[in-house]
Amino acid sequence: xxxxQTSLTARAARAFALFAFFAVNHPNLxxxxxxxxxxxxxxxxxxxxxDWPWFIAKEKRLYQKHxxxxxxxxxxxxxxxxxxxxxxxxxxxxxxxxxxxxxVDRGAKTxxxxxxxxxxxxxxxARADIKTGQELxxxxxxxxxxxxxxxxxxxxxxxKAFGLTRKDYxxxxxxxxxxxxxxxxxGSVAATIMAPPxxxxxxxxxxxxxxxxxxxxxxxxxxxxxxxDDYVKNNRAELVKFTKAMIEAARWLYDPKNxxxxxxxxxxxxxxNREGAENDYKYLVExxxxxxLDGTTSKQxxxxxxxxxxxxxxxxxxKVPPLGHYIDYTIAEDAKKELGIK
Numbered sequence: 247x248x249x250x251q252t253s254l255t256a257r258a259a260r261a262f263a264l265f266a267f268f269a270v271n272h273p274n275l276x277x278x279x280x281x282x283x284x285x286x287x288x289x290x291x292x293x294x295x296x297d298w299p300w301f302i303a304k305e306k307r308l309y310q311k312h313x314x315x316x317x318x319x320x321x322x323x324x325x326x327x328x329x330x331x332x333x334x335x336x337x338x339x340x341x342x343x344x345x346x347x348x349x350v351d352r353g354a355k356t357x358x359x360x361x362x363x364x365x366x367x368x369x370x371x372a373r374a375d376i377k378t379g380q381e382l383x384x385x386x387x388x389x390x391x392x393x394x395x396x397x398x399x400x401x402x403x404x405x406k407a408f409g410l411t412r413k414d415y416x417x418x419x420x421x422x423x424x425x426x427x428x429x430x431x432x433g434s435v436a437a438t439i440m441a442p443p444x445x446x447x448x449x450x451x452x453x454x455x456x457x458x459x460x461x462x463x464x465x466x467x468x469x470x471x472x473x474x475d476d477y478v479k480n481n482r483a484e485l486v487k488f489t490k491a492m493i494e495a496a497r498w499l500y501d502p503k504n505x506x507x508x509x510x511x512x513x514x515x516x517x518x519n520r521e522g523a524e525n526d527y528k529y530l531v532e533x534x535x536x537x538x539l540d541g542t543t544s545k546q547x548x549x550x551x552x553x554x555x556x557x558x559x560x561x562x563x564x565k566v567p568p569l570g571h572y573i574d575y576t577i578a579e580d581a582k583k584e585l586g587i588k
Contacts, residue, residue, distance in 0.1 A: 283314055287336045288316055289340070299496045304316065309487070314484050325391070327341050334476060334477070339473075344555065346572065356475060360489045362537065365536040367534055368399070368458075369440050370439060385415055385436035386415070390419065390421060390439075392417065394560075423440065426438040430453060442529060478574060486577055508527065549569075
């Protein structure tokens with residue numbers, strides 16, 4: 247039975263990966279000069295402002311500069327993205343670390359290889375008639391999953407900031423950032439988690455920001471890159487090159503002299519406008535600064551993730567594993583060395 251379930255999971259992963267490939271608006275095309283480059287197939291859940299370095303690495307051809315071609319494939323939903331990688335259908339992906347850690351605890355052959363965001367740019371937005379977090383008692387809140395990841399963070403924020411426990415409110419799975427925004431605007435939830443650019447849209451629509459996650463949680467790794475163990479073993483050089491491109495992209499984005507070009511890339515990839523790009527730039531690039539300069543995970547941030555997992559009962563009756571059980575630190579360290587970063 248176990249074998250059959252594994253086979254079905256793998257087939258399902260291949261099916262939705264293939265669907266997602268043809269659904270992407272801008273297919274990846276290799277030029278004649280790139281035909282001999284090693285291709286890294288990369289699973290992502292979508293495109294938001296938090297993916298800015300990824301857009302830059304693509305637009306500035308940084309992957310090609312470091313000797314690989316990135317074939318990025320959008321797969322809707324964090325769980326589906328995770329399945330695509332653990333089935334080795336798409337060997338590399340980008341997701342919240344809790345999904346990877348949960349998969350490893352269930353026996354999946356995968357490791358976190360790099361840190362993409364060491365801070366969480368989430369805010370909790372509510373209907374305008376809700377003045378304080380305490381007024382969420384008895385209300386329905388929009389989430390992307392019933393447990394783990396951002397839902398665990400939401401529970402921690404509500405408890406620490408407003409004294410609410412899980413029994414004080416209901417949660418409704420509505421999807422990723424665009425879906426949560428639509429659910430709040432449509433009235434199916436009283437409050438939900440927002441990230442740029444939906445934070446600014448929510449403000450403009452008159453919704454009320456109740457709290458910033460970072461103010462309550464402190465640093466916590468929000469997004470990581472992860473890869474199947476077999477790919478790490480057999481394609482290590484490609485992963486180092488991939489990480490080098492992402493490090494270089496983050497550093498390029500933080501350089502003020504690149505502001506105008508960065509705004510243009512934001513507008514191009516998110517199909518937005520100048521005002522939205524400038525709002526994101528001011529908050530994310532100039533103020534919040536969530537992207538690490540060296541591609542590494544944050545020990546403080548990952549410790550916080552582990553703390554939430556322990557609090558959520560993930561290791562009930564078991565020994566809590568060390569972070570090295572989930573993370574291969576050597577990829578990012580080698581990328582740093584090759585870029586001359588100490």
